Every structure is written in C-alpha cells, then in structure tokens.
Amino acid sequence: MTQGFIENDGARLEFRRIDGAADRPTLVLLHEGLGCVEMWRDFPDRLSQATGAPVFLFSRAGYGRSSPVPPPRPATYMHREALDVLPRVLAAARIERAVLVGHSDGGSIALIYAGGGRRSKAVGIVTLAAHVFNEKVCVDSIAAAGEAYRATDLRERLVRYHGDNVDDAFWGWNRVWLSPEFWGWNIEEFLPRISVPVLAIQGWDDEYGTERQVDTIVGLVGARAEKLMLDRCRHSPHKDQPEATLDAVARFVGSL
Secondary structure, three states, X not given: OXXXXXXXXXXXXXXXEEOOOOOOOEEEEEOOOOOOOHHHOOHHHHHHHHHOOOEEEEXXXXXXXXXXXXXXXXXXXXXXXXXXXXXXXXXXXXXXXXXXXXXXXXXXXXXXXXXXOOOOOEEEEEXXXXXXXXXXXXXXXXXXXXXXXXXXXXHHHHHHXXXXXXXXXXXXHHHHHOOHHXXXXXXHHHHHHOOOOEEEEEEOOOOOOOOHHHHHHHHHOOOOEEEEEEOOOOOOHHHHOHHHHHHHHHHHHHHO
C-alpha cells in the first residue's frame, strides 16, 4: 500500500493505492460530496481482498488533506471533476483500465466521465447511491444537514477528516445543491453514451434519493446494466450493508 500526493492543475491531491493482481483492472474509488480518502475507512482494503484487484482512491481538491478550494462552486462542478480532473488523475496514477466505484457525487462523476464522449479508461462502473437528477427528498436532506452542521457536533465529526478544509467543503457542497440553478440539475444525457457495464446500488432507505435514480440509470445506460436495492440501507451502502455491497461488487468485477 502506498499513499501520498499527486499534482493536478496546480492542486495537491492526496491519494492511497492498494496493490492487487496485475491482470485485474484498478478499482478507482470516487467519494461522496462530503467524503475523502479517510472516510472510506476499511472498505478499500476489503474491496481489494474481495476482488483481488488493485484499488486507487483520492480526495478531490477541497477535501481531506488535498489543496483547499474556496466556495462558491458552480452547478457544473461534477462535470468539471469528471471531464477535466479525473482524466488527469488517471493519467498521473498510470491507470489504463479502471472500474470506477463512485459513492453519491462520486457515482454521478463516474457516469459523466464514462458518457462524456472522450477516450475513457473505464471498463466498468459501480454507483453507490448516485444521482442523475435532483429530487425534493435530496434537497430536504441537504437543508437538514445544514441545520445539523450549525446546531450539532457534525462539524466536529467532519474536522477529523477534512481539517482546515471542513467549512469550505461542507458549505461548498451544501449551498450549490440548495441553489436555484441546481433545481434542474440533470445528467441523463450522458447515460446512453456509456458503453461499459454498470452496476447501480442503492438503499431502500436512502434519505437523499429514491429508486427512480437507479431505475433511470439502468433504463438509459447504453450497455449492460444491473440494479441492486438493499434492505436496511440508507445513503451509504458500503457502510450500512458492507457484506452485500462487497459481494455484489466482487461478482460484477468478476463478470468483466
């Protein structure tokens, strides 16, 4: 296992890499809107063990120990991460065959990247509670998170992961999702152009999205697509149902 920083367009991005079989594609983990390398906890190690594949994960600029990014964020921030930043990260990490495993915002970034019309290095996509359009349930939950950040210990719990980035990371994410220009946010146009297999996983109790998200992904993707809905699971399948998530991802990677 190696870890450190890579340079990306003037920013330092923290990364972690776990070795695996050379003939397997690298599983590239793309974190959620408030995530980072450390917030994946032991899931990357268990994922490498379950699949035998190398795993690479990094914190986007503004998160974890990566370079800061002051808000505000544009409504197209996930498009930029998918179409500009991710290709450079994969090149810097020398990854030629990737299975993108994206949680929440990371899943949306994976879908935009794979359907973006450029030379993609993805051979498969796994989404964990990804969004392809905005929903009222998502807006309501993000508004509630803002109240919790002000009134509870949520900020203190996030500081341990993001350090000095914590306020910019939280409010950058919170305010763009609640902005009027984000009400009509939609990435469905990218789905028919995805030409690699997709596994879409979501919890039945996801407080940020409904089953319509995975149904739309599976219905519009231009390649083989599978849907998995998990019981007793909220917005983080890899935390709420780790065994079921690991088994599903291992089977999917094996099928590639």
